[in-house]
Amino acid sequence: MKMPAAVLWEPKSEWSVEEVELADPLAHEVRVKLVASGLCHSDEHLVTGDLPAPLPIVGGHEGAGVVEAIGEGVTSVSEGDHVVLSFIPACGVCDMCSTGHQNLCVLGAHLVSGSELAGGQRITARGQGVGTFCLLGTFAPYVVAHESSVVKIHEDIPLQAAALVGCGVTTGVGSAIYTAKVAPGDIVAVVGVGGIGMNAVQGARLAGAGMVVAIDPNAWKRNRAYEFGATHDAPSMAEAKEMISDISWGNMANAVIMTPGVVEGSMMADALALAGKNARVVVTGLASAYETEVTMSLLDLTLYQKSVHGSLFGSANPRADIPRLLSWYQRGDLKLDELVTRTYTLDEINQGYADMRDGANVRGMVLYDE
Numbered sequence: 001m002k003m004p005a006a007v008l009w010e011p012k013s014e015w016s017v018e019e020v021e022l023a024d025p026l027a028h029e030v031r032v033k034l035v036a037s038g039l040c041h042s043d044e045h046l047v048t049g050d051l052p053a054p055l056p057i058v059g060g061h062e063g064a065g066v067v068e069a070i071g072e073g074v075t076s077v078s079e080g081d082h083v084v085l086s087f088i089p090a091c092g093v094c095d096m097c098s099t100g101h102q103n104l105c106v107l108g109a110h111l112v113s114g115s116e117l118a119g120g121q122r123i124t125a126r127g128q129g130v131g132t133f134c135l136l137g138t139f140a141p142y143v144v145a146h147e148s149s150v151v152k153i154h155e156d157i158p159l160q161a162a163a164l165v166g167c168g169v170t171t172g173v174g175s176a177i178y179t180a181k182v183a184p185g186d187i188v189a190v191v192g193v194g195g196i197g198m199n200a201v202q203g204a205r206l207a208g209a210g211m212v213v214a215i216d217p218n219a220w221k222r223n224r225a226y227e228f229g230a231t232h233d234a235p236s237m238a239e240a241k242e243m244i245s246d247i248s249w250g251n252m253a254n255a256v257i258m259t260p261g262v263v264e265g266s267m268m269a270d271a272l273a274l275a276g277k278n279a280r281v282v283v284t285g286l287a288s289a290y291e292t293e294v295t296m297s298l299l300d301l302t303l304y305q306k307s308v309h310g311s312l313f314g315s316a317n318p319r320a321d322i323p324r325l326l327s328w329y330q331r332g333d334l335k336l337d338e339l340v341t342r343t344y345t346l347d348e349i350n351q352g353y354a355d356m357r358d359g360a361n362v363r364g365m366v367l368y369d370e
Helices: 041-048 106-110 159-166 168-179 197-206 219-228 237-247 265-274 298-303 318-331 346-357
Strands: 002-008 016-022 029-039 063-070 082-085 123-125 128-132 142-146 150-153 187-191 211-215 232-234 253-258 275-283 307-310 340-344 363-367
Touching: 002 123, 002 346, 016 346, 029 082, 029 159, 029 346, 041 346, 063 142, 063 159, 082 159, 150 318, 159 168, 159 318, 159 363, 168 197, 168 253, 168 275, 168 318, 187 197, 187 237, 187 265, 197 211, 197 219, 197 253, 211 219, 211 237, 219 232, 232 237, 237 265, 253 265, 265 275, 265 298, 340 346, 346 363
Parallel strands: 187 211, 187 253, 211 232, 253 275, 275 307, 340 363
Antiparallel strands: 002 016, 016 123, 029 063, 029 142, 029 363, 063 082, 082 150, 123 128
16 A cells, blocks of 8 residues: 655655555554654654664654554454554563563564564565664554554543553653652652653652652753652753752652663763662663763762663563553543644654754654544
């Protein structure tokens, strides 16, 4: 079938919205008609070249829609099912999946391979095969994806809201609850309150944090963070240090969650300085693949028993946590609709990313015709 899609042909160029050809699903694959796709910063890393991937590629990895067709052997979903696309596939049987770490499924090795799990590409454009980011490519109204990337949800959940838990919400909330292990009464610092960080703020709130400090140079985002659970704010880690010392009586933060647009090694010394004894520094935001030097005090790390943790997809299990988070949304405990600052058509995708770079959005979203 022919459809429009946003394709990246070269690094440091804009997304090209053009007609592509989408093939039918093969064995264990499904075709999903999308309702919405979030504009995540990770796709911007493809543009900047910080995240190397074979090009050309259709971007997008955060979406939800309705299953329209299934390939041979598909058992987890049926035509007509409402689904969220998880940017991390979960096979359910590898060592990581079977020990409760679906976010580290072995299939994740293929996320930026440029080829689908069953081999080859399902999209062609300009006479050649085109890859899909995170095995999805949600910057198009239809996707063909492996069933390991598809999670069935209840039909009474709005698909526009549900799209957000395919990446940003689950990553941010999980970073606080699962990776940072925030406990009731804890003091939490969240560095960078965009699409991921804002959800780390509400994850800390959901975990019962006593105080949540939103740290971001953008005053508008800092103010928005109070809607999601922040109790304090600061424009920089340096300016937050004295504040956190004051509100903690010198004990500093129990958890520091790093979710800036791009993590740099030079940030880690300041992050560690915000953390108290036995505290966790969680690195959730992406760094450039070429960033290999980190500056921090190893003596501080040892003498105060601090720890630094990476967090992929918020250490969440997509098949369990995507439905769980949506149940929290239905109860009114998790804010989803409030995250979307502005919606766009697919043709407006470059404007959406310009708005993200300008700090004008918490989360932009592309809507497709239902």
